[in-house]
Amino acid sequence: MAESSEADEWNIHFFQRADETADRSGAVPSQDFLDSLSINTRARFEAVLNAVAAAPPPNFSGGGYWHAMHGQMSGLHEVRIRADGQNHRLFCLLDRRGDGLGGPSIVCLGGFSKRLRTGAHPREYRRIRSYRDEFSKDRCVAS
Template sequence: MTSKEAEENAPWRVHFFRRERGGDLSEAVPAMGFLKSVPSGVAAKIQAVLEAVAEAPPPSFSGGGMWKAMRGDMAGFYEVCVQGSDANYRLLCLLDRHADDLGGSSIICVYGFSKPKRQSASGRDYRQARKYREEFERTRNVLS
């Protein structure tokens, strides 16, 4: 195996987008705030999916319905999809294969939200995620 092949098959890093400094983690690190707000079983499932995707790594991970590429206005995002007893939970992530500034290929967790089962996500949630993506692309701030 060449060094390039080894690099392509190496586990990816998982980071959480961090906004400009702030005291409240739910505001300073939106995806982490989301994970702290959901039932512990849901958070554990989301974490397990993230770990599986990072180990695969992402281009090779099929997802089984729990990891999906988004389309349309949300193209470029990937979502971890977990069902709870009361709602569906979504963690929106970005992939960066050439993230030398982040230590290598990375999954960046940007924003999360929940929605009632069998209902569409709110346009407000998608707008917020795109806003955070723009901020991440500008600042490249993460909490590892």
């Protein structure tokens, strides 16, 4: 089997919560977020994710849609789409090794929308970090 290089297209996966408790119930937070958006907005997210995966991520310039996070969100990236009078943000983790994921992967963790020119509530960032931590522990993705 050929070894994967950074020039190869990366996989895109959607983090799935573990079924350990009733409140987790195997939900796929990023898919739930995307399903809450208009068809056109979902298509724009899909186009950005596909472009990032094909670049692949270490080489993708961003085009204003792909941003590395800093501070407490360091290690995560976000896709930013402005549509329908809101800023929509999808948070992703880059897994270069892709153990158990079929190779290097972009793991979509979850997202949220906020009104234009407003800050995100700290609880939204806490929720995304909790998904990151849960993925790091359980490494579950939707099939």
